[in-house]
Amino acid sequence: MYLHWHRRDLRAADNAGLARASADDPALPVFVFDSDVLAHAGPPRVAFMLDALSRLREWYRERDSDLLVAHGDPREVLPDLATEHGADSVTWGRDYSGLARERDAAVRRALDDADVAREAVQNAVCHEPGEITTNDGDPYSVFTYFGRKWQDREKRAPYDPPAADALVTFEDDTDLPTLDELGFDEPEADIPPAGTGPARELLDAFLDGDVYRYDDRRDYPAEECTSRLSAHLKYGTIGIREVYAGTAEARSAVEPGSERDESVAEFQSQLAWREFYTQVLFANPNVVTENYKRYERPIRWNDDPEGLQAWKDGETGYPIVDAGMRQLREEAYMHNRVRMIVASFLTKDLLVDWREGYDWFREKLVDHDTGNDNGGWQWAASTGTDAQPYFRIFNPMTQGERYDPDAEYIKRYVPELRDAGAEIIHSWHEASLTQRRSAAPEYPDPIVDHSERREAAIEMFEEARGDS
Ligand code: FAD
Structure with missing residues (x-):
């Protein structure tokens, strides 16, 4: 009998590990609350995960099975559970960060010592790190070629969920822990519903319409025409093979090469970006704390606690930046274009180290x-792969004007600007004090001058390059 250890695959359908575990004999599904992993999470993610677990448990219970819930170090918990339940094997889906791989290696050793077999399977990506490489067999550091190869490769079809008789019949009367019991506060943001049902609803609605205008409109945050599947893909409440299969079907319904076809292909390309960054992380586990790109000298980032706090609070006096940072607080989510703008603002206008921004996103997203x-983050900070050259710096005002021309997105999240016209909103940094006070008395003045900071950022990078 197999145990299936659920981790970032909180689903029953399209689950390669669960399918393997239940292929011959009924499988026993398990989730382990590991305090080392939880130490890196923030309240929004833990809340989403608990909701996903409770829905997954419900799915098992409807089939007279259950999700066995345990707490502790998987190195100890899994061999013990295997012995207690007479399981001779454990399956799980591979994870690719440095920490996850260290943990998995330790679990493998512990299971070997206990004479329990184990099988890690591909469950989070269409193509694993190492599968798409340069002609020399190296990992890609530039997306373009990776993306093309990713598109050209055949994708596996989704796995069926196990039938009820392929699961061990049992009841686990342990309750799932609460956020408080796990040591987390309630998130200040509204957290979207987790689980495969809500994920499929999002996917179906997206494939029914927005996917066909995605290419054209995805950069306009007010239009909300992206899939909003990111948290589901992170926790695996829906399988990537299932998402891809949906997009393939959407393409087959339209004329090849048409605008609609290309729009779906553009969405697929974002799924490829996710796998591109997965393989970057796999090949360079230290990017979590270090620059991917090497400069001659260390970058002399600014220590600016007040600027950092204004950025976190959405009080910088740059409307599109503030709207994004407030969306993050309210929804634990931010639109992709705005993520790029706020990341550029932190690193190139406030000259604050990208790691500060990454830590805040890690906690809040x-x-x-x-x-x-x-x-x-590393892309925006010009320290990453295929790095945005250091002299290409987003202008937050022109970005706002271009991608939120009517300031609809800005007004949604910045109530102080609701009565102001789009024109003054997009020229807030140039408006006189009198104009600002009369248009939006409660909204802050810009905390920095973008043109000055742009020059300072270029100097900072030139110094790091050894040019000055
Ligand atoms: P869609 O546009 O519908 O895209 C579908 C899926 O493709 C996403 O769910 C995601 O899995 C993937 N994807 C889309 N864009 C990207 C991208 N640029 N890079 C990698 N994968 C992508 N994405 C995360 O999933 N988690 C993060 O923590 C995260 N942090 C980011 C931080 C910064 C500074 C920036 C600039 C981008 C970040 N992204 C992150 C990428 C992107 O912003 C989000 O994936 C996207 O906004 C999620 O919304 P969606 O699901 O509606 O995306």
Whole structure:
């Protein structure tokens, strides 16, 4: 008999590990609350995870089975559970961060010592690190070629969920812990519903319409035309094979090469970005704390606690930045274009180290994913793969004007600006004090001058390059 150890695969359908575990004999599903893993999470993610676990448990219970809930170090818990329940094997889905791989290696050794077999399977990505490489067999550091190869490769079809008789019949009367019992406060943000049902609803609605305008409109935050699947992909409440299969079907319904077809392909390409950053993290586990790109000298970031706090609070006096940071607080989520803008503002306007921003996102995002979050931050900070050149610096005002022309997104999250016109909102940094006070008396003045900071950022990077 197999135990299936659920981790970032909080689903029954399209689950390669569970399918393997239940192939011959009924499988026993297990989840282990590991305090080492929880130490890296923030309240939004833990709340989402608990909801996902409770829905997964319900799914098992409807089939006279259950999700066995344990607490502790998986190195001890899993061999003990295997012995207690007479299981001779354990399955799980592979994870790719440095910490996860260290933990898994330790679990493998502990199971070997206890004479329990184990099988780790591919369950979180369409193509694993190492599968798509340069012609020399190296991991890609530039997305373009990786993305093309990713698109060209055949994808496996989703796995069926196990039938009720392929699961061990049992009841576990241990309650799932509460946030408080796990040592977390209630999140200040509204957390979206987790679980496969809500994920499928999002996917179906997206594939029914927005996917066909994604290419054109995805950069406009007020339009909300992206899938919002990120937290589900992070926790595996829906399988990536299932998501991909949905997109393939959406493409097959339209003319090849048409705008609609290309729009779906653009969405697929974002799924490839996720796997690109996964392979970057796999090949360079130290990017979590270190720059991917090497400069001649250390970058002399600014120590600016007040600026950092204003950024976190959405009080910088740059409307699109503040709207994004407040969306993060309210929804534990931020639109991708705005993530790029706020990350550029922190690193290139406030000149604050990207690690400060990454830590804040890690704590506040419901979809924090080590590879994607780190990749996004290092890209914006010009320290990452295929780095945005250090002299290309987002202008937060023109970004706002271009991607939120009517200031609809800004007004949604910054109530102090609701009565102001789009024109003054997009020229807030140039408006006189009198104009600002009369348009939006409660909204702060810009905390820095973008043009000055732009020059300072270029100097900072030139010094790091050894040019000055
Ligand atoms: P959609 O546009 O519908 O995309 C579908 C899926 O593709 C996403 O759910 C995600 O899994 C993947 N994806 C989309 N864009 C990217 C991208 N640029 N890089 C990698 N994968 C992508 N994404 C996360 O999942 N977790 C993070 O912690 C995260 N942090 C980020 C931090 C910064 C500074 C930046 C610039 C980007 C970050 N992203 C992160 C990428 C992107 O912003 C989010 O994936 C996206 O906004 C999620 O919304 P969605 O599901 O509606 O995306």
